[in-house]
Amino acid sequence: MTPTSPASPPDAAPRSTRGGWLWRWTKRLLLVAAVGVALIVLGAVGVYVHFSQGLPSVEALRTYQLPQVTKVRCADGSVCAEYFMPQGRRTVVRMEHLPAHVRNAFLAAEDADFYKHEGLDFFGIVRAGVKNLIPGSRKSGASTLTQQVVKNMLLTPERSLNRKIREWILTPRVEQALTKDEILSLYINQVYYGQGRNGIEEAALYYFGKHAADLTLGEAAVLAGTVQSPNRINPEKNIVKAKQRQRYVLGQMAGQGFAPRAEVDKELEKPIVLAPRPPAEPGAYYAEEIRRTLVARYGEQAVLTGGLRVDIAMVPKLQALADDAVRKGLEAVDRRQGYRGPVGTLAAERFERLKPLLTRQIEEAGRRQKEGSSVADLTSLASTEAPPQPEEEAPLETPAAEVEEDATLSPDEKLVHAVQLAPLKDGLRVAGYVTQVEDKKARVDLVGRVAEIPFASVTWAKVNGKAPGKMSDVMKVGDIVRVRILRVLPAPALLEATLDQVPLVQGGLVVIDPKDRHVVALVGGYDFERSPFNRATQARRQPGSSFKPFIYGAALGSGRYTPISTVNDAPEAIRDPYTGQTWKPQNYERAFDGPITLRTALTRSKNTVSVRLIEAITPAAAIEFARRAGIQSPLPENLTLALGTGEVSILEEANAYATLQANGRYAEPLMLLKVTDTSGRVVEEHQPAFEEKLPPAVAYLTTSLMRSVVEEGTARAVTELNRPAAGKTGTTNQNRDTWFSGYTADWVASAWVGFDDHSPLGSSETGGRAPLPIWLEFMRGAHQGLPSRDFDMPPGVVQTRIDPATGLLAGNSVPGRMESFLEGTQPTAEAPPPGHVSESDFFLQEGSRGL
Structure with missing residues (x-):
């Protein structure tokens, strides 16, 4: 019998495989997902670890000091100079000093949820990423304020994924x-606002002329909107775009609940009103001298970024007078030198092609500034073979797109952009294009207005030493010439103008307040922008006869001479024992007067007398006297010193004269008074430290001699001041250096005129013709409203009425004049009545008192 398997139940169905399959695939997907998540996590960790390498520490931001502008305050408390990095100027303002609407304007413009997120706006990042993938869409970002701080202060502004990842890592930190x-x-405080301004304080001062704490709602919205694209949206560059951006910011403020809708609505239609551009700060040479001094003491980094507060002795009102006096004086000398011709030429067809571009630029400037019409200074068009490139404003935060836009400019547009525009006003100096020349007048196109120059105003323009006979002798059509606007008349009338020229001759002026030795004004040249070399402090030039007061002072101090001692003014060959050379001193006018008094000799600036004096007292004695007065430069120890052959700076000569004015009291000249750091700590402070270096009576007698120079000698023009004054002119060999130094009871000043290359000024240019008008022009303005005061006479001086003919005491029968003497040196004998003694007998009696 064969065995059989058990029979299956008749109702059993086949087993289903669907559930197993689904389960197997679910497990597989879960595994893949887990692996994927693990890989993503591992990848993220790897990316984080990789990009975390070498990242800057955010802890440094706790104590980070933003670079700040160093501000210089003048004697009147005004800010008269600022030192800062090329990237821009910044003054940090504390957050608690800013009103809420100023802070809220930036939140509305850049990051409304700033106080809600943890630094990264993930929804915004995703939204921006999707938007940037859409073809043709406008690219956008999702940077929070924190991210922007990270980018600008810890990283770089480059646009790359690597930088963005590092930014995401640092932001939460x-x-x-x-x-x-x-x-x-x-x-x-860090972000850039255009026009070289970093930080809201400097932006508010520049655009609106007020501190950030005083900004209105509308003004705050303008500045908050500017930071998106500071070179294109700032209100000075494009007021239309600035207004559009302001409206957006105001709308955001209302929508986010940062400002009441009613206040926003009021601001929406108000025009943006910019503050007028302040006038140029006076004293560019003074400010640069202070900067060089600070850099030498603290280093350039501290000066340009340390936010120092510096007090200086400059008085802006007096400095402006000094600047103007030097400018006028040098222009007068330059005109006497003749006309050097146009600054360049330009083909008519080239000018006609450029003119429409320039016109549009002027019209746009007028719309922006709302300050009236402007004209173009065509100096940069004088040579068009290689058009000058406009200087790009490229701060650290300049968007790349803005730089790319400049690359699309045509050569003509680049050339036009290099042309400077100037608000039209009386006294404006610009270069224009000559379009018409007639015998008695010419017309100059300034692009925007046309100026007419009458021939009568250009007769000074000698060419090759010859005076012009008609206008065509001076200019021709196509010339680019400098002009000065004399009178602005309403359009379409022609502007009244005259031919202008930038001097090649240079000069300087230093003014000191003798009571505290403050240098109240200092000018080192005609134009700082053209030549920043400071001739008042950095140059050493021969003082010529302006050094003679120190020779005469030393002679008086020796006790061997009085103001009426006689010295023979006569030609004589002298062997200089200090050099071994024989020379024959000559007077400037080549004339000799025989025996004359010291007073007369200095009044007439007699070289022979100065040489005889220094020969008698020795050069060493003269040098010692000058040193005690304040001359610090090396001086030649030989007889030529009598003619001022040593080289000195204008500043040290002015201060040495101040010692004479102060009756022998010496102190260092003070320009830098105080330096304070950002915390308010005084780093250095200076007060005058007076010392009696010269006998007061001797210094007073020297002043007395110089008063005769002003009243009767080479500086008689000074009598126009109608107050006691003393001074001395100086002219060196071949008229290479010309000086006038002098003082009143209120101010001491020294002026110098010459060429930088030591070229002769010309035989007619002397100390009384070139620098003295500069000195006088300044003093005329500086003394307005001041009472006339005489010099203080110290103890040890006696004044006696003498007979000028004999030098003896003037009796009742002899007319006399007052003369000053050191006590004990005054004459004791009385002059006989007229006719009882001859002048030659007097000189024989008195000649031994002065060789």
Whole structure:
């Protein structure tokens, strides 16, 4: 019997495989997902670890000091200079000093949820990523304020995935290290606002002429909107775009609840009103001298980024007078030198092609500034073979797109962009294009207006030493010439103008307040922008006869001479024992007067007398006297010193004269008074430290001699001041250096005129003709409203009425004049009545008192 398998139940169905299959695939997918997640996590960790390498520490932001502008305050408390990095100027303002609407404007413009997120806006990142993938869509980002702080202060502004990842890593760290207010403060104070201004304080001062704490709602919205694209949206560059952006920010402020809708609506239609551009700060040479001094003491980095507060002795009103006096004086000398011709020429067809571009640029400037009409200074068009490239404003935060736009400019557009525009006003100096020349007049196109120059105003323009006979002797059509606007008349009338020229001759002026030795004004040249070399402090030039007061002072101090001692003014060959050379001193006018008094000799600036004096007292004695007065430069120890052959700076001569004015009291000249750091700590402070270096009576007698120079000698023009004054002119060999130094009871000043290359000025240019008008022009303005005061006479001086003919005491029968003497040196004998003694007998009696 064969065995059989058990029979299956008749109702059993076949086993289903669907559930097993689904389960197997689910497990597989879960495994893959787990692996994927693990890989993503591992990848993210790897990316995080990789990009975390070498990242800057965010802890540094806690104590980070933003670079700040160093501000210089003048004697009147005004800010008269600023030193900063080329990237822009910045003054940090504390967050608690800013009103809420200023802070909220930036939140509305850049990051409305700033106080809600933890540094990264993940929804915004995804939204921006999707939007950037859509073809033709406008690219956008999703950077929070914290991310922007990270980018600008810890990383670089490059556009790359690597930089973005590092930014994402650092942002949460910054949020943990700093409070929200600290982050917002860094952002507002760090970001760029265009026109070379970093930080809201400097932006507010520049655009609106007020501190950030005083900004209105509308003004705050303008600045908050500017930071998106500071070179294109700033209100000075494009006020239309600035207004559009402001409206967007205001709308965001209302929508986010940062400002009441009623206040926003009021601001929406208001025009943006910019502050007028302040006038140029006076004293560019003074400011640069202070900068060089600070850099020498603290280093360039501290000066340009340290936010120092510096007090200086400059008085802006007096400095402006000094700047103007030097400018006028040098222009007068330059005109006497003759006309050097046009600054260049330009073909008519080239000018006609450029003119429409220039016109549009002027019209746009007028719309932006709302300050009236402007004209073009065509100096940069004088040579068009290689068009000058406009200087790009490229701060650290300049968007790349803006730089690319400039690359699309045509050569003509680039040339036009290099042309400077100037607001039209009386006294404006620009270069224009000559379009018409007639015998008695010419017309110059300034692009925007036309100026007419009458021939009568250009008769000074000698060419090759010859005076012009008609206008065509001076200019021709196609010339680019400099003009000065004399009178602005309403359009379409022609502007009244005259031919202008930038001097080649240079000069300087230093003014000191003798009571505290403050240098109240200092000018080192005609134009700082053209030549920053400071001739007042950096140059050493021969003082010529302006050094003679120190020779005469030493002679008086020796006790061997009085103001009426006689010295023979006569030609004589002298062997200089100090050099071994024989020479024959000559007077400037080549005339000799025989025996004359010291007073007369200095009044007439007699070289022979100065040489005889220094020969008698020795050069060493003269040098010692000059040193005690304040001359510090090396001086030649030989007889030529009597003619001022040593080289001195204008500043040290002015201060040495101040010692004479102050009756022998010496102190260092003070320009830098105080330096304070950002915390308010005084780093250095200076007060005058007076010392009696010269006998007061001797210094007073020297002043007395120089008063005769002003009243009767080579500086008689000074009598126009109608007050006691003393001074001395100086003219060196071949008229290479010309000086006038002098003082009143209120101010001491020294002026110099010459060429930088030591070329002769010309035989007619002397100390009384070139620098003295500069000195006088300044003094005329500086003394307005001041009472006339005489010099203080110290103890040890006696004044006696003498007979000028004999030098003896004037009796009742002899007319006399007052003369000053050191006590004990005055004459004791009385002059006989007229006719009882001859002048030659007097000189025989008195000649031994002065060789």
